[in-house]
Amino acid sequence: xxxxxxxxxxxxxxxxxxxxxxxxxxxxxxxxxxxxxxxxxxxxxxxxxxxxxxxxxxxxxxxxxxxxxxxxxxxxxxxxxxxxxxxxxxxxxxxxxxxxxxxxxxxxxxxxxxxxxxxxxxxxx
Numbered sequence: 001x002x003x004x005x006x007x008x009x010x011x012x013x014x015x016x017x018x019x020x021x022x023x024x025x026x027x028x029x030x031x032x033x034x035x036x037x038x039x040x041x042x043x044x045x046x047x048x049x050x051x052x053x054x055x056x057x058x059x060x061x062x063x064x065x066x067x068x069x070x071x072x073x074x075x076x077x078x079x080x081x082x083x084x085x086x087x088x089x090x091x092x093x094x095x096x097x098x099x100x101x102x103x104x105x106x107x108x109x110x111x112x113x114x115x116x117x118x119x120x121x122x123x124x125x
Contacts, residue, residue, distance in 0.1 A: 002026050002114045004096050009119030012086055016123070020081040022096030022116055030054075030074035033099035035112055036081045038092035038121075048094070049081060050105035059105045064090075086123045093118040 008020040022034070035050040049070035050059045058070050069082040079096055097112035099105070106112075 002098060004098060004114055004116035006094065006096050006116045006119040009094060009121045011122045011124065014086060014088055014123055014125050016086050017082070017084045018086065018121060020083065020094055020096075020119060020121070022079045022081075024077045024079075024098065026077070029077040032101065033103060033105045034070075034072060034079040035097045035099065035105065035107075036070060036079075036094060037097060037109060038090075038094045039118075040089075040092040043092075045095070045109060047107040047109070050099075050107065051079065052105045057105055059107060061107070083121070086121075088123045088125045091121060091123050093120050 003025040004022055006022045012018055033052050036048040037045050038048050039045040047061050051070045055072045067085045072079040095118045096116045098114040100113050103111045
């Protein structure tokens, strides 16, 4: 059983920055693409960013492009989400997820098999 544990969420003022981390259990982390999703109250879960297993290719939602950066450290079994220029509309619970084996970085939630418990990000105006 794979466990994904997010950390780094919190309260930040608009224009500020946060770095989210997601630590994965197991020895095969480098074999899988990883993604970040978020869900705001009353809204559906939405794609934020994804990264291929080697970290060469990334993909972003238009709403965060140029402000957020996804990266990974396979030696530490960890994926990161650097969030800059935060806006109140970025407020949500952020989840990391592991892609199905063989799936490249995807914006579809169905492409991921394991999910973390989420970390709250609140951006005040």
